[in-house]
Amino acid sequence: MTTQYHPTPLKRVFAFLRNTWRGLTSMRTALVLLFLLALAAMPGALLPQRNLNVAKTDEYIAAHGWWGELLDRTQFFEVYGSVWFSAIYLLLMISLIGCLAPRSLEYAKAMRAKPVLTPRKLSRMPHHVSATIDRTPETVMEDTHALLKGWRRVEHEDADGTRSISAERGYLRETGNLVFHFGMLGLIIFFALGKLFGYEGQVIVQADNSQWCNSGILGYDTFNAGLRVDGTELNAFCIRLKDFEARYTESGQANYYHSNMEYQSGEDLKTGAWKPYGLEVNSPLRTAGDRVYLLNFGYSPKFTVTFPDGTVRTNITPWRPADEPTKLSEGATKIDQPGIADPIERRTRQLAITGLLAPTAFLHGNVLTSSRPEANKPAVAVDIYRGDLGLDAGRGQSIFQIDQSLVADGRLKKLTRQNLDLGQETVLDDGTKVRFDGVQEWVAIQVSHDPVQGWVLGCAVVMLLGLAGSLLVKRRRVWVRVSPAREDEAGTVIEVAGLARTDQAGYGEEFQRISAKLVQGQRGN
Amino acid sequence: MPINETLSQYSDYSYTTATAIYVIALMFALIEQGFGAKGRLAAERSIQRSRDLIGAGGPPSTPPAYGTPIEPSREIGRPERIGRMGAALLVLAALLHLAAIVLRGLAVHRAPWGNLYEYGMATTFVAVVTWLVIMRKFPVRHLTGFLLLPVVILMFVNGTMLYTTAAPVQPALQSYWVIIHVSAAIIGSGVFLVPGVASVLYLFRAAHDDDPAKFAKFGSKLPAADVLDRIAYRTTIFAFPVFTFGVLCGAVWAEAAWGRFWGWDPKETVAFVAWVVYAAYLHSRATAGWRGKRAAIINIVGFSATIFNMFFVNLVTSGLHSYAGG
Numbered sequence: 001m002t003t004q005y006h007p008t009p010l011k012r013v014f015a016f017l018r019n020t021w022r023g024l025t026s027m028r029t030a031l032v033l034l035f036l037l038a039l040a041a042m043p044g045a046l047l048p049q050r051n052l053n054v055a056k057t058d059e060y061i062a063a064h065g066w067w068g069e070l071l072d073r074t075q076f077f078e079v080y081g082s083v084w085f086s087a088i089y090l091l092l093m094i095s096l097i098g099c100l101a102p103r104s105l106e107y108a109k110a111m112r113a114k115p116v117l118t119p120r121k122l123s124r125m126p127h128h129v130s131a132t133i134d135r136t137p138e139t140v141m142e143d144t145h146a147l148l149k150g151w152r153r154v155e156h157e158d159a160d161g162t163r164s165i166s167a168e169r170g171y172l173r174e175t176g177n178l179v180f181h182f183g184m185l186g187l188i189i190f191f192a193l194g195k196l197f198g199y200e201g202q203v204i205v206q207a208d209n210s211q212w213c214n215s216g217i218l219g220y221d222t223f224n225a226g227l228r229v230d231g232t233e234l235n236a237f238c239i240r241l242k243d244f245e246a247r248y249t250e251s252g253q254a255n256y257y258h259s260n261m262e263y264q265s266g267e268d269l270k271t272g273a274w275k276p277y278g279l280e281v282n283s284p285l286r287t288a289g290d291r292v293y294l295l296n297f298g299y300s301p302k303f304t305v306t307f308p309d310g311t312v313r314t315n316i317t318p319w320r321p322a323d324e325p326t327k328l329s330e331g332a333t334k335i336d337q338p339g340i341a342d343p344i345e346r347r348t349r350q351l352a353i354t355g356l357l358a359p360t361a362f363l364h365g366n367v368l369t370s371s372r373p374e375a376n377k378p379a380v381a382v383d384i385y386r387g388d389l390g391l392d393a394g395r396g397q398s399i400f401q402i403d404q405s406l407v408a409d410g411r412l413k414k415l416t417r418q419n420l421d422l423g424q425e426t427v428l429d430d431g432t433k434v435r436f437d438g439v440q441e442w443v444a445i446q447v448s449h450d451p452v453q454g455w456v457l458g459c460a461v462v463m464l465l466g467l468a469g470s471l472l473v474k475r476r477r478v479w480v481r482v483s484p485a486r487e488d489e490a491g492t493v494i495e496v497a498g499l500a501r502t503d504q505a506g507y508g509e510e511f512q513r514i515s516a517k518l519v520q521g522q523r524g525n
Numbered sequence: 526m527p528i529n530e531t532l533s534q535y536s537d538y539s540y541t542t543a544t545a546i547y548v549i550a551l552m553f554a555l556i557e558q559g560f561g562a563k564g565r566l567a568a569e570r571s572i573q574r575s576r577d578l579i580g581a582g583g584p585p586s587t588p589p590a591y592g593t594p595i596e597p598s599r600e601i602g603r604p605e606r607i608g609r610m611g612a613a614l615l616v617l618a619a620l621l622h623l624a625a626i627v628l629r630g631l632a633v634h635r636a637p638w639g640n641l642y643e644y645g646m647a648t649t650f651v652a653v654v655t656w657l658v659i660m661r662k663f664p665v666r667h668l669t670g671f672l673l674l675p676v677v678i679l680m681f682v683n684g685t686m687l688y689t690t691a692a693p694v695q696p697a698l699q700s701y702w703v704i705i706h707v708s709a710a711i712i713g714s715g716v717f718l719v720p721g722v723a724s725v726l727y728l729f730r731a732a733h734d735d736d737p738a739k740f741a742k743f744g745s746k747l748p749a750a751d752v753l754d755r756i757a758y759r760t761t762i763f764a765f766p767v768f769t770f771g772v773l774c775g776a777v778w779a780e781a782a783w784g785r786f787w788g789w790d791p792k793e794t795v796a797f798v799a800w801v802v803y804a805a806y807l808h809s810r811a812t813a814g815w816r817g818k819r820a821a822i823i824n825i826v827g828f829s830a831t832i833f834n835m836f837f838v839n840l841v842t843s844g845l846h847s848y849a850g851g
Contacts, residue, residue, distance in 0.1 A: 027808060027811065027812045028812055028814075028815070030808060031805055031808055031809060031812060031815065034801050034802075034804060034805040034808065035801075035802075035805060037801055038797075038798045038801040038802050038805070038830075041794055041797055041798050041801070042794070042795075042798060044789050044791075044794045045791040045794040045795050045798075045838060045842060046791075046842070049789065051789075052788070052789070052790070079789075080789050191787070200784060200785070249692065249693060251692070253692065253693070253695060254695050254696060255693050255694070255695060255696060255699070256696060257696045280696065281696040281697050281699075281782060282696070282697065282699060282700040282702075282778075282781055282782050283781065284781060284784070291784065293783075293784045295784075446784045448784045448785060450785070450786075453780065453786055456786065457776075457777065457786075460773050460776070461773070463769075464766065464769055464770060464773060467765070467766050467769060468766050471762040471765065471766060471807075472762075
C-alpha cells in the first residue's frame, strides 16, 4: 500500500524557496554565474560604450542599421548599467552571501573544535609511515608534542593502551578564504555607494589666471552625477591656473605637462588666501574632498576686433584640437558688437570667426596645417561671418561651432576667408578690422568626487591579503599513534599518517620531513 | 635624458639572438620528446612520483619514501643528450633575453616596459623563467618545446609587427606606478602561459587515459595527468594573487591619472574577465564534477583572455591603455 504525500501549499512554497536557495547558493551555480559575468562583461570591451564615448557610440549605431538599434535597445552600449549585467552580479552576490553565511558559522564552530580523533586504520591515509623504534611511548609522545608545536593537537589513549596524537594546522586558509570573500562583498557595496554619491565634471579653464569655482553644475561643460547628487552643495573650492607648459621630444611626442596653479578651500575661501600647486597628469590636486585632474590642453586664438566706431574688443575663446599630435585646432570665436541697444539691430551685427588654428603653421599651397604641437609660429585660417549667431534664441549651442542652419537660411553671411599670421589683420567690408594676436593655452580639468573610494581600496587590500592566505596556506592533518611492539619484539611501533584537507598539492614533502623526524626522534624544526 | 642608441641597438641584437636560440632549443626539445625514451621514461617516472606524493595507500609495512628512488637510466641516448643541450640553450637564450630587457632599460633610462613591444619582451621572459623553475621541480624537460612554441611565436610577432624604437614615454606613463603595476601584470601574464600550456597537454593526456587509442604515441609520452594538473594549479595560484595585485595597483594608479579607479576601459574590462575566469578555475577545482578536464579548459580560457587582453585590446580597440600599442 502506498500513501501519497500531499504537501500543503505552504509547504510546497517553502520547499520551492528552499530548493531555489540551495540551488542558488551551490558552488555549481556560483561557477556558472562567474562565467556569465565574464561573458556579459566582454561586450563592454568590444562595443563602444556610451559612458566612455557618446559620439563613437552614436556613430556605431548609425553605421549598423537595425542591428545597432537592436543592440542599443538591449543595452549593449551601457553594458555595466544594463539590466542583464546587474541581474548577474546581483545573483552572484546573493549566491556569495548564501555561501558565506553557513561557512562563517561552520568556521566559528571549527575554530573551537578539537582535531578529529585518530582514525583506526592510519594506513588508509594518503601519507603513511610506520616503523619500530627503540624509544618508549612516553618519549615519543613528548617528542611529538615538541615537534608539532604550533599545531592544534589532541591526545587520546585507547583502552588497549595505544596512545595517539591528532594534530591539525592551516586554519588560516579558511580564515583567508572568508576574509577574501567578505572583502569582495564590501568592495562591491562601496563601489555601488561611490556610484550613488559621487560625481565628476569636466571644464575648460584658461591658463591666464582665470578663476574657476566648484559652485554648481552650471560651472561645468559636462557633468556626470550619481543618483544621489543633485548638483547643489558641491564641495566648495576655487582654482586659478597661472600658466601651462608642455614639452615635446623631437619627434613631437609629449613628455611633460605642467600647470602652475593656485587653489583655495575651507578657511581660505573666507580669508582669500591662495595656496600654490603644480598640476600634472599623474598628480591631481586633492582638496576639500575632491580631486582636480589635468586632462588635456589646447589653444585659444586671441582676436582683436576694432569696430568702425573705434571701439575695440579682444576675445580669447578656446578652440578644440582637431588633430591631437599637432594640436591643429578648430573652433568659433563669437563677438557681439558693443554699443548697440536695439536687440534686432544687434542681431544683424554679430561677428563669428571660425576655422582652423595651427600652433606651428605650415602651408600646403594655401591649406593651413600644423607641423608641431608647440605654439612656435601660430597662424589661423578663418571664415568671418556677420549676422545673427542665434545666441539669443535660448537654444544651447556648441562653443566650438556656429549654427550652420543660420548660415543656410541667410541670417549669417560669410564675409571673407583669410589666412592670418601672428599680428596680421584683415579689414571687413564695413571697415571693421580683425587682427590675430597670438594664442593662449587652455587646460581641460576634471573634478572628481567619490566619498568612499578609500573604503574600496581598503576592501581591495583586505581581499588581496585574504587571497594570499587562502591560496598559500595548507590545511593539513598529522596523526601519530604509538603502541608497544608485539610480544616477540622489542621497542615501540610508531605510525604516522597525514592528510591534506584541501586540494593543495605539495604536502608530501612536509609530511616526509615531519615523519622522518618523528621516526628518528628529533624535536624542533 | 637622451636615448642611448648604441645600447638600444645591442638590446635589439640580444633579442634577435635570444629568439633564434629559442628556436634551436625548441627543435632540440621536440627531438627529445619525439624520439627519446626519456619522454616515456619521464612519463612513467612522473606517474611513480605522483603515486608517492598523492599516495595510493600501500600496505603499512611500506618503507617511507624518502626521495623516491628513481631508476636512473644508465644508457642516455642521443635524443636525451640533445634534450640536455636544448635545456642548456634555453638557459643561454634566457640570459640573452634578460640582457635585451636590461639594455633597453639602460638605453631609455626608465623601466623597460613602456610600450607593447617591451611588455611582450618582458612577459615572454617571465614565461621562460617560470618554465626553468618548473623544470627543476618536475621531470618535464622534454616538454620544453610546447612551451617554447607560443613563446617563439609571441617573440616573433612582437619583434616584427610590434617593434617600437627606444623612446621616452608620455606624461601619463611617467609615474612610479609604471614599475609596480606593469611589472605585476607582466609577471602575472607571463606565469599564466605555463598553466595554459600544461592544461592543453593535460587535455591530450586525459583523452589518452580515457581511450589509449587516442593520441597513442603522443599521449603516452606526456607526464601523468595529475602531474600536469599540479603544474597548472601551482603556477596559477602563484600568478593569480600577483595578477590581482597588478589590477589593484592599476586601479590606484588610474585614480591618480584618469580621475577614477575603475571605469570599464577595455583593458580593465578584459582584465576583469580574465580575473573572473581564473577565479572560476580555482572554484572549479573545489566543485565535484568540475575537476580535471573542465578545470583545464577553464584555465585555457583564462589564458586566452590574457593573450586577448595583451594584443587585441591594445591594437584593435581604442581605450585609455592604447598608448601601449604605440
